[in-house]
Amino acid sequence: MKLAIVGVAAACLLVSGSAFASEELAKANNCMGCHQMEQKGMGPSLKEIAAKYKGDAEGAKTIETSIMQGSKDKWGTMPMAAQANVKEADAKALAAWILSLAADAK
Ligand code: HEC
Numbered sequence: 715m716k717l718a719i720v721g722v723a724a725a726c727l728l729v730s731g732s733a734f735a736s737e738e739l740a741k742a743n744n745c746m747g748c749h750q751m752e753q754k755g756m757g758p759s760l761k762e763i764a765a766k767y768k769g770d771a772e773g774a775k776t777i778e779t780s781i782m783q784g785s786k787d788k789w790g791t792m793p794m795a796a797q798a799n800v801k802e803a804d805a806k807a808l809a810a811w812i813l814s815l816a817a818d819a820k
Contacts, residue, residue: 736811743800745808751815758789764816777809778802 740746740760748756749763767773782805786793800808 739804739808739811743797743804743808745797748794756792757794760812761815764812764814768813768816774806774809774813777812778805781805781808 737746737751740749749758749760751760753759754762763777767777770776780788780794781797781800782802784794784796797805
């Protein structure tokens with residue numbers, strides 16, 4: 715039984731291609747040091763970001779680019795440096811995850 719569960723989890727990892735598109739990934743990449751789910755910290759809250767870009771056809775791309783190349787003058791005076799240690803596949807996964815938070819951010 716336990717083995718079967720492990721097998722399914724491993725299969726999911728293979729299919730998704732990236733480690734895991736979730737809060738764990740954000741934590742692993744230190745995003746949560748500046749971003750919180752609900753509340754503004756050093757940077758805007760992830761739900762605020764999701765709400766801003768959810769109706770935007772280019773939203774995922776914009777978020778991904780901001781993660782890879784940094785962002786400034788969009789949310790306040792504090793810029794975000796390029797998150798140079800984040801792999802492109804992970805930036806994509808993070809962008810999709812952040813956007814998915816908009817569902818209950820209405
Ligand atoms: C040192 C603090 C810091 C860290 C670490 C950080 N951010 Fe940011 N982030 C900011 C700040 C400040 C802004 C606002 C920048 C602006 O006004 O354009 C921001 C903005 C953003 C935005 C909005 C960009 C836009 O185009 O509107 C996204 C998405 C984002 N961060 C994701 C991430 C992710 C994902 C990580 C982890 C890989 C991360 N951030 C790590 C401080 C940080």
